[in-house]
Amino acid sequence: MDRSGSPPVQPVRGEMAGRIRAYDWTSTTLGAAETWPPSLKATISLLLGCGFPMIALWGPNLIQVYNDGYRDLMGLKHPAGLGQPTRACWPEVWHINAPIYERVWAGETLTFEDALYPLTRSGRLEDAWFTLTYSPLRDDSGAIAGILVILVETTSRVLADRALRESEARFRAELERQVQERTAELQASRDLLKATMDSSMDMIQVFKAVRDASGEIVDFQWLLNNHTSESRYGEVSGQSLLERNPGVVQEGIFDTFKRVIETGQPATAERRYVHEQFDGWFFQCAVKLGDGVATTTKEISAWKAAQEEVLRLRDEIAQAALRESEDRFRTLASLIPVLLWRSDESGQQNALNEAWLAYTGQTLPQSQDGGWLEAIHPDDRDASQEAFRVGREQQRLIEVQPRIRRHDGEYRWFLVRQAPIVDAEGHVTQWIGAAMDIHELHDLQERQAVLVAELQHRTRNLLGVVRSIAHQTMVQTGPTERFREQFNDRLAALSRVQGLLSRSEQEPITLRTLIRTELEALGAGDFADRIHVAGPPVRLRKASVQTLALAMHELATNARKYGALTTEHGRLSVTWRADRNEQGDGNLLIEWIEEGISRPRETYGPTRRGYGRELIERAMPYALNAKTRYELGETRLLCAIELPLGERSGEMSTA
Template sequence: MTWPSGDSEMARRIRDHHWSATPLGPVEAWPPPLRAAIDLILPAATPIGLYWGPDFALVFNDAWRRLVGAKHEIALGRPAREVFPEIWAEIGPMLAGVLAGQGAAQVRDRRLPLDRAGRIEDAWFSFSFDPILLADGSVGGILNIATETTGRILTDRRREEAERALRDSEERLRLTVELVPAMLWWCDADGNNTAINHRWRSYTGQDRSDIQDDGWLDAIHPDDVEATRAAFAHAYATGTPVERQQRIRRTDGAYRWHLVRHVPIRGLDGAITHWFGAAIDIQDLCVLQERQQALVAELQHRTRNLLGVLRALADKIMARSTDLADFSTRFSDRLAALARVQDLLSRLAEGERVTFDELLRIELAALNGDAGRVTLDGPTGVALRSSTVQTFALALHELATNAIKYGAFSQAGGRLEIRWRVARRPEPWLHVDWRERHVAMPATPRENGSGRELIERVLPYQLGAETTYALRADGVHCTMALPVSTHRAAGGEPPMAPPG
């Protein structure tokens, strides 16, 4: 009978192999345990190899042959050390221990870099080394049952890497969601809320349980609820995004304007899988926009008033000018006064106002009036309404110009007294008394000029002022009363010093 039986490739190779040239010697001399072990492994589907004798000569089945790759062509009957030099440091001590009677050895998922196709490649195996005993009880050889776990190990590693990457990504997303200065939320395809970020909870005081079943609408301003409900219902029905401005209640009960966006997220098939929303606080921006609109409206109002005044002045000056050069001198003088006021206005910080004493000081200083002949008596820091400053400044300029050309500063003995006070009606009003003294008036009174018309007609019409203008025997006496700002309207400060 031909041994070993069977028509497998390894059965044929064992029958045809020249064993006399191997450490195992001729087949006829093999001990029964070796032959029995070979009969056992050849039909097995599990990869099994035999290491026999002190040289650990190799015999194996077809499954083990496929496990070691191209090495099988040279491995049959050869010492294991020659077949597996790249892993001998790993398996050699283990085989020696089993052969010495130290018992079986078993490992799981051991990395063994094998040369199976002309190059070293990482591979992982779970295997056991079990002793095969001879008749005298000594260990004749070792049975090696092996399973390659490379595929599972690499799959597990890829899965672990993917899970780690996913965790890292989720952590980055979580940090982004928590750090971004907006309230964020997620909903399923039907609009049922699935998550909110910390900012929603801290701003509204609502937790996830509070926002279910449209509970989140409790945080919306009552005047905005129905429009908000309708906008979101339309979005879910049509799959279109929501973008609107609405007021959301803070934990202290205050409502602040927010820009709300709620957008659908679609899968590869185009179907909506969930919704993502964000609310960004725009309260400060809304306040700034309202303030800007108010400032623009105020600027337009002031500009219209100023243009009206300039047009009236130009008409009056043109009527009284002898030629174009005379008109240019007179008109430029008024424009310079306006420029000085505009310079004051442009340097004010938000909330600040031009004060009466400051306006009076720059006007008198610009005209080089004799400070020794001026008496100034009134509180400092009386804030003027910004809308009145330009027109009021023109009136002061006309009075000061008249004093230099014809009045207190035109004659050696002339003096100018300017006194003012603040009274409440109940809002604060500034009362100004402009009086020239010791001025020799001409026998024939001068024709009413543009300055007098500005004081008697323009100030009452544009500023709601109360004015009087009289040419007395010793000089001009003018009174002006007009409402002023509440920012710093006060009295009782010591009189300011004359300009010098």
């Protein structure tokens, strides 16, 4: 947090990073940014660095903080939406979001695909579709303090799918017209089926799961029947499903109900049911409702009888329909900025959109008969091919994350999915696939793993240094007030080093910066006219900073308490020079000279011959391969430190 009140977010580029830093957060329930918990700061840094649209809703009022991607979805609601309670910003969808937020506050993580939201982001109410994930955000104590929403707008795809369905509906109407022209008998049957469906009502039933002592579902109990269902069953509220309809076990309906409750995924199926009082074909949809299921059942016996004749007629126009379907797929696929393809039932490609051809540089013939594998990175090719083979054999969704070569030779990470399309008999007729570029997200995850590993390594090293400092100080001072004072001073020096290391990726650490930091921490500004610091630019390696900083701290502390800075005529000179040979190696010589010391150092106690001198004369040669010289006279102190210089030394280099 700087003095202007900007929030302490990482220096991420983008409009929203600047807006968040400049925003007056004291006008919200979040309060001044310097009081924010680390968990909130970390969340803001995460969403600002992410390319996907993300928004954090923090606190009981769900105050909005969002990134550039989410800003692009807000329309005219930006920039007023920043720092605004989400209910005030999006009142038109509060009836949708409020129940979701309550579940997330209770600890759930919810994902919705192609969810409809009527929004007024452009000044008028319009429908928009999104794929969203709502996740709880926890504060530093582990309690839920907010909600993280990650979303991708799918309006274009949903509208394209709707257009495809409408087009297919026109195809079905044309098919019905041809059926009507070809046979009067089929027309009569079709009219009868339509009249039956129009005049009938579906059976709607709600069941509650019955569980044993171990929690296993062993039965279902009727909770609700509509009038159509009661006309077939009579009054069955509170009765056992297995007692009234034991055939549900044989037909797999009982296991389907259990699976719906356990997975939360709806299930639909056509079944021939010849048990109890039933004998016919039924289409049933089951969805989870609490700890039970809600079902809708429609009798389709008449429709199944007509279906055979419809399929016969469909085969006669299959070739014409296939050509029309191909043209329709290519037209729609060319409008979507995602790599898309369609394959026949055997998995051989027969249609790709322009995005695939433009990205990979392949021609349509080159991509056929498995040629698309040439665009997959060699290291990912076998795994991708195996995943597609197994998915086709098991007729299930295929998902892999390979690297795909761009036309210029660069490989980028993609999320690839391919799903089967099945007919009424459950046979796969074709496959639809899509690939989304996730290269930036993949790189972000890898960088995060590296940073965590480096943090763990630094923490272990830092604990070792603190333990050594405490031990050496206690040996010299014992458990006295002097121990507390010296230990706190050395921990403060160590803290300053960690501050420099934390910024080293953006601001390299130089020898001058290290020396100035230690001198200024001891109030050297009051003696600026008596201190001389000079030398060429030298950039320090991270491995050498900690030990060298502690040495500079010990020298500066002794100069301030016992040495040249305790007398009016005392002078301190800190200089360094770099001697490099033709091979790029050499030495860095640092000379710390104090002149005008009033009395011999030995009369001032053990500090000059204690931890600081031990660190310089023993620890530095061991840790940094240094050569040191420490000469203390009655009026002058010379401390010379010679360190390896150059890339091969692994320690430091001239800038």
